[in-house]
Amino acid sequence: MIISVILYLAALVFVIGVGRKIYQYASTPAPLKIPTTPAPTTRGGVVLRMAREVVLFDSLFKASKPTWIFSWLFHAGLLVALLCHLRYFTDPVWGWVNLIAPLSKYAGIAMVVGLTGLLLRRIFVDRVKTISAPSDYLMLMLIIGIAATGLLMRFGWHTDIIAVKQFALGLRSLQFESLPGGILVVLHLLLVAVLILIFPFSKLLHAPGLFFSPSRNQVDNPRERRHVTRLVKDHGQKS
Amino acid sequence: MVKKADFEAPVLGDYTEVPAVTPGAMQHSQPYVAKPAHNEALGYPGELVDNWQEVAVNKLGELVKGSRALRVYLDSCVKCGACTDKCHYFLGTGDPNNMPVARQDLLRSVYRRHYTVAGKYLPKLVGAKDLDEEMLDNWYKYFHQCSQCRRCSVYCPYGIDTAEVSMAAREIMDTIGKGQKYCNEIIGKVHKLGNNLGLPEPALADTLEGLEEDVEEEINVAVKFPLDVKGAEVLLVTPSADFFAEPHIDGLIGYAKVFHQAGISWTLSSHASEAANFGLFIGSVDNMQKVAMRIREAALELGVKRIVFGECGHAWRVGYSFLNTLAGPFDFLDSNYPVPQHIVEVTHDLIEQGRLKMDASANDDKRVTFHDSCNVARASRMGAKSGGQFSLPRDVIKASCNHFFDMPADTIGEATFCCGGGGGLLTDDLVELRVKGAKPRMQALKDVHEQHRITHMAAICAICKSQFSKVLPYYGFEMDQIISVHQLVGDALVFNSDS
Known part of the structure; x- marks a missing residue:
């Protein structure tokens, strides 16, 4: 019951907080053309550039191979793990979710490996250590905690999956089912609640932020199309 | 005020090594502050205004509201470290504040303190800081150790461009009356002549x-x-x-x-x-x-x-x-x-x-x-x-x-190194910075000099x-x-x- 309330609250903060941020990003003007060049000269080209950035972490690949492999492993693992969790929220379970279900344990392992790599880098590379705040370590440990509790339920202390599913379906239909016992599942869900709760207030905003980054999402066509926004005064109306 | 030639030019090796972090290595480097006439000709206060903290923080908020780039860049950095070995001034000096992310953080920490929930209530946890004299001093020093060359923005997974951040910081400093002599004097000449x-x-x-x-x-x-x-x-x-x-x-x-x-x-x-x-x-x-x-x-x-x-x-x-x-x-x-x-x-x-x-x-x-x-x-x-x-x-x-x-592929094209004098730093009061910042380009030149005469x-x-x-x-x-x-x-x- 309490856990249901916490999860609802966290989700509410997440939706409102991230929605507000996205609105802010979208409504703030970009007065000048500043794509990092060479940049695509067409909208379609920009879609491709963004897709490569989102899916392959193109720029990070250019920058640092260790950071790239660790963060890509983590994010890919996270995506697969999230999709696999759909089996708790769909009834009957969608076909493709069943299909990828066997991948979930590998996804969890990929997350832990990637996050641990990033954490070690943060601790042992002097440059990265210098720029790290306490929250940077805590964030990694929080997500490691989420992945680890998930994996433990899988490999060690099994949880009553059927009951968890009842609980999840209850959440979906706004019914407060009681969560089956087990400290691991409670811990897992609490950590998830913390993560989505801090999302709008933390560097996790890099997820929506990337899509609004002018250096990546602008088309390189300033000579062909005049870029005008309200912040640059029109000289014709200059007093 | 600025001592000349009391530094040692870097010695080139066989390749560019990423230096160890050396805190304070360029803490002494700063350009001459603009005279009142230079600032006023551009519409800025002549000297540091009394309530500069308040004016600066307000200006920061105004800039964030007016620039999607600045807003997204200040929010999005995850401190992954991708940019830390990309700046020619870091490669030439080892000063950690010359790592692009650390340079941005000089402004970001103040933004977080005043304009984010986490920074208002849990400043220590998220690295939020007040704009005090020491911070302003670091702004003046290290935002004048950025040549706005955008090399870091190529490697940032979110395209964060330190040039945008350093431009914003310089505009804030101009707004409170702490302009840089070299740039402001020159802009005044353009307006006039x-x-x-x-x-x-x-x-x-x-x-x-x-x-x-x-x-x-x-x-x-x-x-x-x-x-x-x-x-x-x-x-x-x-x-x-x-x-x-x-x-x-x-x-x-x-x-x-x-x-x-x-x-x-x-x-x-x-x-x-x-x-x-x-x-x-x-x-x-x-x-x-x-x-x-x-x-x-x-x-x-x-x-x-x-x-x-x-x-x-x-x-x-x-x-x-x-x-x-x-x-x-x-x-x-x-x-x-x-x-x-x-x-x-x-x-x-x-x-x-x-x-x-x-x-x-x-x-x-x-x-x-x-x-x-x-x-x-x-x-x-x-x-x-x-x-x-x-x-x-x-x-x-x-x-x-x-x-x-051509010089080596990782030093040309989009990966090119700044000459070390761009972005309003081409002034004799910054000659040590300019010499040290040129190191990666000089290394590449030495390579082709040896290989291709x-x-x-x-x-x-x-x-x-x-x-x-x-x-x-x-x-x-x-x-x-x-x-x-x-x-x-x-x-x-x-x-x-x-x-």
């Missing part, structure tokens, strides 16, 4: 006349350097260093020879006798627009059909990326040509059309490499295709000389040319090993009178 050097019209006319005589004496062809000629086809806007400095002036001679041989009538303007736009460096759109408007006014007054920019890196950024926004639309010009055009685009087109007669063997005494200027490489384009800013200059150089070799490095930026003339000797090279691309072109052009 039309160019960075403060060169009045009669002096410019004299200089150009002298040039005409020199060139005619040398090649026996009456190449003109027209000034304020109404009805010319092309208005050439070029950095004022081209009128005086070496090796810049040989570039100007090259442009004149190209126009002469192609039979294109052209003119310089005494009203817009400067391509550079330092308004960019201090992050002031108002000043940048005011400086850019001179070009529109000159084009209208002279009734030209095209605007062409000479060799200048950040000027080309402002010209290519911003001019249309700031001073457009240019529907009164010939729509068959992009507005503006780069002189390299003009020369490249003419070569392709076979309208220039060139003999590359005229430069057989040189083995040449090319330095991609940061603002051209990462903030502009040439030609119709993405990446033309890399291929067009190289095509032009290869048409002008027989021995061309390179004798000259060509550039298309007035700041690069001045900077290299100054720093090359610190690394055992000669100051005249830096040349203009259009010097190569000019020397390779064959005029009938030659035969």
Whole structure:
């Protein structure tokens, strides 16, 4: 019951907080053309550039191979793990979710490996250590905690999956089912609640932020199309 | 105040090593603060205002509201470290505040403190800090150790561009009366006299006349350097260093020879006798627009059909990326040509059309490499295709000389290193920073020097040319090993009178 309330609250903060941020990003003007060049000269080209950035972490690949492999492993693992969790929220379970279900344990392992790599880098590379705040370590440990509790339920202390599913379906239909016992599942869900709760207030905003980054999402066509926004005064109306 | 030559120039090894973090290594480096007259001429308070903290924090909020880039960049950094070994000033000094993320954090920590929930209530946890005297001091020092070259933005997974952050910080500092002398004094001169050097019209006319005589004496062809000629086809806007400095002036001679041989009538303007736009460096759109408007006014007054920019890196950024926004639309010009055009685009087109007669063997005494200027490489384009800013200059150089070799791939193109003097740092009070910041480029030059016996490095930026003339000797090279691309072109052009 309490856990249901916490999860609802966290989700509410997440939706409102991230929605507000996205609105802010979208409504703030970009007065000048500043794509990092060479940049695509067409909208379609920009879609491709963004897709490569989102899916392959193109720029990070250019920058640092260790950071790239660790963060890509983590994010890919996270995506697969999230999709696999759909089996708790769909009834009957969608076909493709069943299909990828066997991948979930590998996804969890990929997350832990990637996050641990990033954490070690943060601790042992002097440059990265210098720029790290306490929250940077805590964030990694929080997500490691989420992945680890998930994996433990899988490999060690099994949880009553059927009951968890009842609980999840209850959440979906706004019914407060009681969560089956087990400290691991409670811990897992609490950590998830913390993560989505801090999302709008933390560097996790890099997820929506990337899509609004002018250096990546602008088309390189300033000579062909005049870029005008309200912040640059029109000289014709200059007093 | 600034001690000169009391530092050791870096020694080049076999390759560029990433230095160990050395806190405080450049803590002593800062440019002269602007005098009240310099600030006031630009519309800023003369001296540090009493309630500067409040004014600065408010200005920061205003800037964030007005720039999507700044807002997204201040929110999105995850401190992944991808940029930490990419800045030439970090590679040359080891000072951790010269890591792009740490430089951004000087501003980000204050933003977090005042404009985010986490920073207001849990500052220690998320690294939020107050804007106190020490912080302002660090802002002034380290935002004047960024040449706004955008190399970090290539490698950032979110495209965070430290140039945008340092421009914002400089604008905030200007707003509270703590401007930088070099930039603000120069912008004042442009507003007053039309160019960075403060060169009045009669002096410019004299200089150009002298040039005409020199060139005619040398090649026996009456190449003109027209000034304020109404009805010319092309208005050439070029950095004022081209009128005086070496090796810049040989570039100007090259442009004149190209126009002469192609039979294109052209003119310089005494009203817009400067391509550079330092308004960019201090992050002031108002000043940048005011400086850019001179070009529109000159084009209208002279009734030209095209605007062409000479060799200048950040000027080309402002010209290519911003001019249309700031001073457009240019529907009164010939729509068959992009507005503006780069002189390299003009020369490249003419070569392709076979309208220039060139003999590359005229430069057989040189083995040449090319330095991609940061603002051209990462903030502009040439030609119709993405990446033309890399291929067009190289095509032009290869048409002008027989021995061309590129520096290592991770130091050219989009990965090019800044010369070390860009972004409003080309001043003698920052010479230690400039020498140390040039290290990665000097390392690459040493590589091609050893591998291909390179004798000259060509550039298309007035700041690069001045900077290299100054720093090359610190690394055992000669100051005249830096040349203009259009010097190569000019020397390779064959005029009938030659035969």
